[in-house]
Amino acid sequence: MAVTLEPSHSDGLSAGPVRGADPLEDVARRLLVEIGEDPTREGLADTPKRYAKWWREFVGYDPGNVETRFESVSNNQLVIISDMLVWSLCEHHLLPFNCVLSVAYRSDASLLGLSKFARIAHKHAHKLQVQERLVADIAAEVSEITGAKDVAVIGRGEHLCMTMRGIRTGARVTSAVFGGVFEHDGPERSQLMTLAQNHSPLHR
Ligand SMILES: Nc1nc2c(ncn2[C@@H]2O[C@H](COP(=O)(O)OP(=O)(O)OP(=O)(O)O)[C@@H](O)[C@H]2O)c(=O)[nH]1
Numbered sequence: 271m272a273v274t275l276e277p278s279h280s281d282g283l284s285a286g287p288v289r290g291a292d293p294l295e296d297v298a299r300r301l302l303v304e305i306g307e308d309p310t311r312e313g314l315a316d317t318p319k320r321y322a323k324w325w326r327e328f329v330g331y332d333p334g335n336v337e338t339r340f341e342s343v344s345n346n347q348l349v350i351i352s353d354m355l356v357w358s359l360c361e362h363h364l365l366p367f368n369c370v371l372s373v374a375y376r377s378d379a380s381l382l383g384l385s386k387f388a389r390i391a392h393k394h395a396h397k398l399q400v401q402e403r404l405v406a407d408i409a410a411e412v413s414e415i416t417g418a419k420d421v422a423v424i425g426r427g428e429h430l431c432m433t434m435r436g437i438r439t440g441a442r443v444t445s446a447v448f449g450g451v452f453e454h455d456g457p458e459r460s461q462l463m464t465l466a467q468n469h470s471p472l473h474r
Pocket residue numbers: 360361362399400401402429431432435436437
């Protein structure tokens with residue numbers, strides 16, 4: 271369910287430099303002051319407003335309908351949706367990470383509309399996350415909606431908390447959830463791995 275951040279002053283953030291109507295804008299002004307900036311200088315005048323807007327856009331992402339299903343056309347066909355790029359926020363540092371996702375499933379019950387996989391992926395990315403939970407959340411929802419046990423999700427991400435700060439490594443992080451037929455080495459898993467490994471955030 272999409273989260274809406276309604277302006278409210280019950281957060282105790284009363285020590286902002288200029289108290290406005292919107293507490294998220296107050297947070298931005300306060301942040302600017304704390305990092306040695308002047309929130310009233312020309313370039314920053316509208317920054318608190320933009321900051322508040324972007325947070326509301328981010329956590330308020332509406333995935334729309336994610337449940338359009340069709341009758342299965344053939345028994346247990348393997349479907350892989352690969353190379354979906356999403357952006358999320360690391361819950362440890364509030365810094366962005368991106369993730370290229372491959373989702374695979376096999377269902378003899380119903381087919382899920384293809385666009386729904388990206389909607390589900392964005393839905394779980396638009397919150398404070400760690401990559402492992404993002405991948406697990408997507409797998410759980412695909413499984414719940416389709417009724418399929420054979421669901422796998424692989425994510426390959428770049429975390430700014432590890433690249434622009436901290437250890438400053440260019441490492442990419444791969445995490446995966448393998449359910450049902452994907453748990454064991456077999457044709458379904460190899461096909462998925464081949465598709466997932468060919469793509470990274472940098473080589474698209
Ligand atoms: N498992 C997991 N860890 C993450 C993810 N994003 C960031 N981290 C890690 O979370 C940890 C936070 O560690 P802390 O020691 O509390 O913070 P820190 O001192 O900023 O850590 P360094 O980045 O090692 O400097 C770091 O090791 C990050 O790399 C993620 O998606 N999954």
